[in-house]
Amino acid sequence: xxxxxxxxxxxxxxxxxxxxxxxGFVLTLVAMPRDFGGIKVSATRSADSSRVxxxxxxxxxxxxxxxGLLADAPRVITTKxxxxxxxxxxxxxxFRTEVEFLPDQASLEAALREGRARRGVVVPADYLASGRLRxxxxxxxxxxxxxxxxxxxxxxxxxxxxxxxxxxxxxRVSQPSVQLDDYALDRDGSFALRDERRExxxxxxxxxxxVLLGTCIITGGQYLLQGLSEEKESRxxxxxxxxxxxxxxxxxxxxGLGAAGLTLVAVWLGAGLALGxxxxxxxxxxxxxxxxxxxxxYFLLGYLFYGSLMTAIGAVTNNMREAQQFAMMFTFANFLPxxxxxxxxxxxxxxxxxxxxxxxxxxxxxxxxxxxxxxAEVPAWQLAASLGLLALTCWLVLRGAARVxxxxxxxxxxxxSLPEIMRWARPGR
Amino acid sequence: MLEVRDIVKTFDDRTVVNHxxxxxxxxxxxxxxxxxxxxxxxxxRMITDILKPDSGTIRLDGHAVGGGDRQRIAYLPEERGLYxxxxxxxxxxxxxxxxxxxxxxxxxxxxxxxERMELGEWANKQVQTLSKGMQQKVQFxxxxxxxxxxxxxxxxxxxxxxxxxxxFEEILAERRAAGTTVLLSTHQMNKVEQLCDRALMINHxxxxxxxxxxxxxxxxxxxxxxxxxxxxxxxxxxVRAVEAADGGWKLMLEPGASPQEVLxxxxxxxxxxxxxxxxxxxxxxxxxxxxxxxxxxxxGLSGPPEPEPAKGGTR
Numbered sequence: 001x002x003x004x005x006x007x008x009x010x011x012x013x014x015x016x017x018x019x020x021x022x023x024g025f026v027l028t029l030v031a032m033p034r035d036f037g038g039i040k041v042s043a044t045r046s047a048d049s050s051r052v053x054x055x056x057x058x059x060x061x062x063x064x065x066x067x068g069l070l071a072d073a074p075r076v077i078t079t080k081x082x083x084x085x086x087x088x089x090x091x092x093x094x095f096r097t098e099v100e101f102l103p104d105q106a107s108l109e110a111a112l113r114e115g116r117a118r119r120g121v122v123v124p125a126d127y128l129a130s131g132r133l134r135x136x137x138x139x140x141x142x143x144x145x146x147x148x149x150x151x152x153x154x155x156x157x158x159x160x161x162x163x164x165x166x167x168x169x170x171x172r173v174s175q176p177s178v179q180l181d182d183y184a185l186d187r188d189g190s191f192a193l194r195d196e197r198r199e200x201x202x203x204x205x206x207x208x209x210x211v212l213l214g215t216c217i218i219t220g221g222q223y224l225l226q227g228l229s230e231e232k233e234s235r236x237x238x239x240x241x242x243x244x245x246x247x248x249x250x251x252x253x254x255x256g257l258g259a260a261g262l263t264l265v266a267v268w269l270g271a272g273l274a275l276g277x278x279x280x281x282x283x284x285x286x287x288x289x290x291x292x293x294x295x296x297x298y299f300l301l302g303y304l305f306y307g308s309l310m311t312a313i314g315a316v317t318n319n320m321r322e323a324q325q326f327a328m329m330f331t332f333a334n335f336l337p338x339x340x341x342x343x344x345x346x347x348x349x350x351x352x353x354x355x356x357x358x359x360x361x362x363x364x365x366x367x368x369x370x371x372x373x374x375x376a377e378v379p380a381w382q383l384a385a386s387l388g389l390l391a392l393t394c395w396l397v398l399r400g401a402a403r404v405x406x407x408x409x410x411x412x413x414x415x416x417s418l419p420e421i422m423r424w425a426r427p428g429r
Numbered sequence: 430m431l432e433v434r435d436i437v438k439t440f441d442d443r444t445v446v447n448h449x450x451x452x453x454x455x456x457x458x459x460x461x462x463x464x465x466x467x468x469x470x471x472x473x474r475m476i477t478d479i480l481k482p483d484s485g486t487i488r489l490d491g492h493a494v495g496g497g498d499r500q501r502i503a504y505l506p507e508e509r510g511l512y513x514x515x516x517x518x519x520x521x522x523x524x525x526x527x528x529x530x531x532x533x534x535x536x537x538x539x540x541x542x543x544e545r546m547e548l549g550e551w552a553n554k555q556v557q558t559l560s561k562g563m564q565q566k567v568q569f570x571x572x573x574x575x576x577x578x579x580x581x582x583x584x585x586x587x588x589x590x591x592x593x594x595x596x597f598e599e600i601l602a603e604r605r606a607a608g609t610t611v612l613l614s615t616h617q618m619n620k621v622e623q624l625c626d627r628a629l630m631i632n633h634x635x636x637x638x639x640x641x642x643x644x645x646x647x648x649x650x651x652x653x654x655x656x657x658x659x660x661x662x663x664x665x666x667x668v669r670a671v672e673a674a675d676g677g678w679k680l681m682l683e684p685g686a687s688p689q690e691v692l693x694x695x696x697x698x699x700x701x702x703x704x705x706x707x708x709x710x711x712x713x714x715x716x717x718x719x720x721x722x723x724x725x726x727x728x729g730l731s732g733p734p735e736p737e738p739a740k741g742g743t744r
Contacts, residue, residue, distance in 0.1 A: 007527055010523070010526045010527055011527075014523055018512075018515070231510075234510035234511065234512070234513060235506070235508040235509060235510030236510040236511060236512065237510075238479070238504070238506040238508065239504055239505065239506055239509070239510075239568070239571060239572070240527075241477075241479045242477040242478075242479060242499065242502060242503065242504035242506075242581075243499055243500075243503075243524060243527045243528060244499060244527050245478075245499070410474070410479065
């Protein structure tokens with residue numbers, strides 16, 4: 001490849017500055033973390049507040065006991081809930097629900113209709129043998145109708161045992177593992193006390209990192225596509241190509257727009273660490289430097305892979321719409337690991353997870369996803385093979401893309417067919 | 430200065446440029462002519478090293494084109510475009526830097542060019558706010574920045590009003606005086622007659638005309654002289670017919686008769702000659718004739734295809 005680094009650097013600087021000054025870039029930079037964070041926080045808060053609100057309004061339970069099994073059941077249900085699950089674990093709120101026994105179903109329905117009770121339970125005469133219950137509630141929403149269910153089930157267990165054993169034992173039967181110290185074998189081979197909050201954060205950090213990686217790879221590629229389509233549509237390329245070679249232009253674009261992608265990663269990561277740093281420190285989560293180095297390597301190789309493809313697509317298509325259609329299938333490949341995430345999460349060492357983390361188009365996001373999972377055991381050879389295969393493919397794709405780029409840049413009119421493009425990509429053209 | 434030797438370019442099975450050879454001398458304005466689809470753009474793309482010839486050589490000042498020569502060649506393509514959301518001065522700084530100028534030098538040169546093009550007050554406004562003619566002038570500046578040795582212009586006058594056409598011509602004259610060589614591709618034959626020293630015409634990738642513009646016009650004209658005088662000349666030695674033409678007379682000469690003999694005959698006969706000129710065909714007519722009748726170098730009608738020796742031993 002005949003290349004002038006000086007001219008490539010001039011192109012890279014222009015591409016970088018032109019991109020980061022775009023309104024679209026600034027919007028992506030600011031809006032993405034804001035929206036993502038906003039959705040996450042509001043979803044968490046919404047779920048928590050919905051649960052608390054349900055329990056707060058659940059002040060009375062109407063019961064019709066035709067079995068007589070619950071005659072000695074407690075007349076009050078007490079429920080303790082952590083108000084802020086991500087904050088101070090000591091902050092709990094206690095909710096109190098009175099239990100009112102009613103003679104028949106008609107009076108239970110009337111109590112619910114008039115709002116004297118939020119929920120009702122009808123215990124048939126054959127409950128002990130059949131286990132069949134009828135539950136009534138005022139709420140019709142699928143998601144909210146289940147609120148308070150655990151409290152009612154705990155009360156039923158206590159009620160069935162009341163008078164047959166002491167209340168403490170009955171309480172334990174109803175909540176056998178309310179304070180559970182859960183130990184698990186860690187990666188060092190010793191049993192450690194599991195901390196769900198830390199595990200969640202430990203998973204979320206690399207998981208978000210892989211989402212970030214995938215997004216930035218594709219965003220950088222999209223900028224390449226957009227820039228080239230604009231240059232092709234506005235007929236700038238011919239006078240530009242008299243001044244510098246197609247290889248200078250390709251290298252400059254890849255460098256400049258890759259730097260723009262890295263800027264996104266750096267700013268988002270910096271913002272994430274600034275905002276989430278205290279939480280990481282609280283959960284005693286550390287980001288191993290090796291993980292960061294691996295992530296950087298995947299970003300660079302992944303970007304080079306997709307960036308090369310996007311430049312080739314930009315060169316052979318006539319406008320942005322056409323280019324987007326071509327690019328769609330490659331964008332899909334990058335996010336394939338997220339589409340089959342259930343399979344990867346369920347079996348992070350299985351053939352799907354390993355295969356996708358070795359396959360170059362999906363390697364970056366799939367491997368980062370696997371590295372996020374505590375249950376995944378990623379042998380060093382897999383990591384080396386994944387990076388090696390990706391690097392080799394990058395080299396081949398870059399060379400092929402450079403050939404397609406040189407031929408396709410000045411073409412207008414009919415978009416070449418895939419066999420034609422493949423022919424251009426072969427050496428000797 | 431520019432030496433093109435026997436170049437061939439084939440796309441798939443179609444030969445677009447077929448054994449073309451010519452030279453462009455330092456400081457001359459050289460016309461590249463040909464009908465649409467003749468292979469002119471492909472030829473220019475090979476000279477600018479955008480495309481590689483399948484065979485043959487292209488040399489600039491004795492060196493094969495490519496690499497460092499990019500900074501010495503500038504090209505204004507027929508299909509033009511600029512970054513739309515960028516100020517003209519920034520566009521020129523970018524092109525200037527690509528041609529090897531420092532940022533400061535590129536800014537100074539860009540500012541001077543925009544001033545010369547009467548676009549100084551538009552230097553920092555976005556290109557998309559400029560009129561089409563103004564954008565064409567900015568594009569011309571992108572070709573001029575960096576003082577190129579060889580300036581290739583493809584239809585530079587298209588869409589320009591007479592005042593801006595004159596401005597372009599003045600700038601071309603200035604550049605020529607400063608030693609810049611110009612290769613001009615155009616269909617405006619009056620501009621070729623007015624500006625160019627020599628011309629090459631290609632058709633279907635083949636050379637069909639090559640030489641000084643005046644010679645090409647004379648070579649394809651009738652064997653005749655144009656005369657202005659009082660009354661119709663009669664019985665002039667060496668003249669086989671007299672026709673009225675352009676307010677004067679066109680004297681059709683007998684085979685073997687020379688214009689000098691005819692002029693002597695006219696003087697001897699006491700004809701009061703107001704003007705006398707060897708008849709020549711307008712270049713546009715030469716163009717049409719050569720293309721329509723399939724004439725040209727390949728048919729042995731316009732002289733040998735070998736390039737002429739350089740003028741004054743400057744090469």
